[in-house]
Amino acid sequence: MCLGIPGKVVSIEGDDPLYKMGKIDFGGIIKEISVAYVPEVEIGQYVVVHAGFAISVIDEDEANQIFEYLKEMGEMADLAESAEATAIPQSTKQS
Amino acid sequence: MKYLDEYRNPDAAQRYVQAIRKTITRPWSIMEICGGQTHTIVKYGIDQLLPDKLRLIHGPGCPVCVTSTAVIDKAVEIAARPEVIFCSFGDMLRVPGSEHDLFSTKASGGDVRVVYSPLDAVKLARENPQKEIVFFAIGFETTAPANAMAAHHAKHEGLKNFSLLVSHVMAPPAMDAILSAPQCQVQGFLAAGHVCTVMGTTEYDPLAEQHKTPIVITGFEPLDMLQGIYMCIKQLEEGRFEVENQYVRSVRREGNPAAIKILQDVFRVVDRTWRGLGEIPASGLGLRDEYADYDAENRFGSAADLDSQESPECISGQILQGFKTPHECSAFGVKCTPERPLGAPMVSAEGACSAYYRYRRLSSDSS
Amino acid sequence: MSDKIEISCPIPKQDYPQVLMAHGGGGTLMNRLIESVFLSAFDNHALNQRHDSSVIDANGSPIAFTTDSYVVQPLFFPGGDIGSMAVHGTINDLAMSGARPIALSAGYILEEGLPMETLEKVAQSMRRAALEVNVPIVTGDTKVVDRGKGDGIFINTAGIGVIEHGLTINPSSIRQGDVVLINGDLGRHGVAIIAVREGLQFETTIKSDSAPLADLVLKMIAEGIEIHCLRDLTRGGLASALNEVAEASALTISIKENNIPVREEVRGACELLGFDPLYVANEGRMAAIVAPQDAQRALEIMSAHSQGLGSAIIGEVKQKSTAPVLMTSSIGATRIVDRLSGEQLPRIC
Numbered sequence: 001m002c003l004g005i006p007g008k009v010v011s012i013e014g015d016d017p018l019y020k021m022g023k024i025d026f027g028g029i030i031k032e033i034s035v036a037y038v039p040e041v042e043i044g045q046y047v048v049v050h051a052g053f054a055i056s057v058i059d060e061d062e063a064n065q066i067f068e069y070l071k072e073m074g075e076m077a078d079l080a081e082s083a084e085a086t087a088i089p090q091s092t093k094q095s
Numbered sequence: 096m097k098y099l100d101e102y103r104n105p106d107a108a109q110r111y112v113q114a115i116r117k118t119i120t121r122p123w124s125i126m127e128i129c130g131g132q133t134h135t136i137v138k139y140g141i142d143q144l145l146p147d148k149l150r151l152i153h154g155p156g157c158p159v160c161v162t163s164t165a166v167i168d169k170a171v172e173i174a175a176r177p178e179v180i181f182c183s184f185g186d187m188l189r190v191p192g193s194e195h196d197l198f199s200t201k202a203s204g205g206d207v208r209v210v211y212s213p214l215d216a217v218k219l220a221r222e223n224p225q226k227e228i229v230f231f232a233i234g235f236e237t238t239a240p241a242n243a244m245a246a247h248h249a250k251h252e253g254l255k256n257f258s259l260l261v262s263h264v265m266a267p268p269a270m271d272a273i274l275s276a277p278q279c280q281v282q283g284f285l286a287a288g289h290v291c292t293v294m295g296t297t298e299y300d301p302l303a304e305q306h307k308t309p310i311v312i313t314g315f316e317p318l319d320m321l322q323g324i325y326m327c328i329k330q331l332e333e334g335r336f337e338v339e340n341q342y343v344r345s346v347r348r349e350g351n352p353a354a355i356k357i358l359q360d361v362f363r364v365v366d367r368t369w370r371g372l373g374e375i376p377a378s379g380l381g382l383r384d385e386y387a388d389y390d391a392e393n394r395f396g397s398a399a400d401l402d403s404q405e406s407p408e409c410i411s412g413q414i415l416q417g418f419k420t421p422h423e424c425s426a427f428g429v430k431c432t433p434e435r436p437l438g439a440p441m442v443s444a445e446g447a448c449s450a451y452y453r454y455r456r457l458s459s460d461s462s
Numbered sequence: 463m464s465d466k467i468e469i470s471c472p473i474p475k476q477d478y479p480q481v482l483m484a485h486g487g488g489g490t491l492m493n494r495l496i497e498s499v500f501l502s503a504f505d506n507h508a509l510n511q512r513h514d515s516s517v518i519d520a521n522g523s524p525i526a527f528t529t530d531s532y533v534v535q536p537l538f539f540p541g542g543d544i545g546s547m548a549v550h551g552t553i554n555d556l557a558m559s560g561a562r563p564i565a566l567s568a569g570y571i572l573e574e575g576l577p578m579e580t581l582e583k584v585a586q587s588m589r590r591a592a593l594e595v596n597v598p599i600v601t602g603d604t605k606v607v608d609r610g611k612g613d614g615i616f617i618n619t620a621g622i623g624v625i626e627h628g629l630t631i632n633p634s635s636i637r638q639g640d641v642v643l644i645n646g647d648l649g650r651h652g653v654a655i656i657a658v659r660e661g662l663q664f665e666t667t668i669k670s671d672s673a674p675l676a677d678l679v680l681k682m683i684a685e686g687i688e689i690h691c692l693r694d695l696t697r698g699g700l701a702s703a704l705n706e707v708a709e710a711s712a713l714t715i716s717i718k719e720n721n722i723p724v725r726e727e728v729r730g731a732c733e734l735l736g737f738d739p740l741y742v743a744n745e746g747r748m749a750a751i752v753a754p755q756d757a758q759r760a761l762e763i764m765s766a767h768s769q770g771l772g773s774a775i776i777g778e779v780k781q782k783s784t785a786p787v788l789m790t791s792s793i794g795a796t797r798i799v800d801r802l803s804g805e806q807l808p809r810i811c
Contacts, residue, residue, distance in 0.1 A: 096730060099733065108793040109793075139797075159811055185809045317793050434491060
């Protein structure tokens, strides 16, 4: 239900925290967006924007998680495959 | 575009698809609650890449689809008044009420304007003191902080000509109602990443526990969806029922405290009628008494007083809970099309029926 | 075909007693209006071709003839105005038959109270646009309506062109195996307009792509490219144009999402507002469907032309299947690309 698009904060203005606005860059177009809900945001960071409001600051470390997870899965798959390959097949086991 | 393109990487997508195929051993039904997620699934054809054993049910997470007919009728009535500038998100303009929608109201001379943000409506109120500006405040918890800020600014500035027609809904009560239904077919849930960006994840622990259903909070890009589906399938296969967060780059356990604060200052929990599903107690948000002056229903009369009627042929309630697919509706594609919707799920781009109509004719022909 | 860029109502009831905004939307409802009211009234061979311009026989010489009306708001936008659009649009309709445009007409409906300076600016813009393509505006008309009865200016332009080739450039010539090209990136015009519309403003350097395509088409013809069909991608975007052409030819057009060029800024605006670039209006873009053996050469010729920078091969024509237009998405699955039912609206959902 919620179109939330990532954009880069290029400037911030306003003294009253609830009226603070930021200029956010979305692939080259700039729109004025309320940053009242991300008081900690700094210029250069990315935010998720919905209906004219930034609702979160994108955590750059966590942003890689999707790919780290894949890598781990890949490593585990490799481990499982190599475990199978080195296991002694039952039929040839000498008792 | 950064933080978008990476999550549309086809190789990574294929790898997640392979992982899902390797993990799944029996049929499962997963519901994605959010319309934005439905949109991604059909736009990228994700469901075509997934194994047949996996059934995706498109849930009622689309404010367009679940805003009650009475509220639409009220919106239409207010918008028709000559002294009113009626502002709305674009999504709502084509939703059919009992007889009219906001578009035809515009055709008849109503001043109906699409805005991108509720703050645009407040701006109009400042600039047009001789007019009544009414903003259609719909949406889930994601949009509530934005709408709350509009109300807050209006009150702070003492604007006399601004009000909100509120029809907010909340995700967890809807998920609870769906999981509690006797014929419930949902075995796993993909929760809405942007709702949780605002509200955090704690509300979902009791749901997962009580219904023994895994809940994975998922983002909206193809890789987010695929990873979320994988995590959900893994839980199902392993017999777990936990709340997991896939959308870690945006969702924190505590959500967004600044947004929650203003949301709670302006709104309180109310009972809400969901179109197609009926009334779900404590499932909506309404304006607090301190904001009574900004409530359009106080100025223009209550939506409940209107004599609203749903199309008798629309089975949206059954579709939104996954009991039927749009293909099983006798009106689907015949009497009910995107040009001529009988009910809400055919209107919104991510309503289940519209999604099926636009993108799914491929698989219906082959099934 | 009217080109009003305004939100339009797509919800038809059967037998509407009144015309609605949806009837100007370029989509299904407008087509029904045209069929039920105009085609049935005027029924003739040329009209029934239902192409951008009609080819008629003038004593043995084929002449292309077209008309279009322009009702755009705002009147001035980055990269153009209603005047330049009115010239380019009609030139392009003629170009879609492969005609060499030779003359234009311009009819004006002006709203009482329109500043004279605005009218002069528009006229000068049309003068420049016409000079640029060396096509004179040879006749015209002016009417004034009461204040409140018009959107400032409505312009109708009609154009005639000569057909100096032996090709039949319309959907009936399309064959299985044909290749689909476009002459550049999509969506600039729609984004430029939205950028200045009240309530949806944002800063951008994107300008409308409004431009004349006649020279490009004539060059392709002169170089011997076997062009089967051309279609300009105006309102409803690439998706609507390809749907029309595929339906008319009873074949399926299959395109690849990864091959479709869209500038990053246009993508940014589309993501922000929830638009799909496939449906966003263009004013200087066309789809060219050519014989497969000429596809590479067509691409080279187009890419070397000033109106073809960024040209791309985006798909091919296949046997009729599940839908008129199919697209392979960027992650490798296939989806149907439907016609637009109304106009795209900014969404939050």
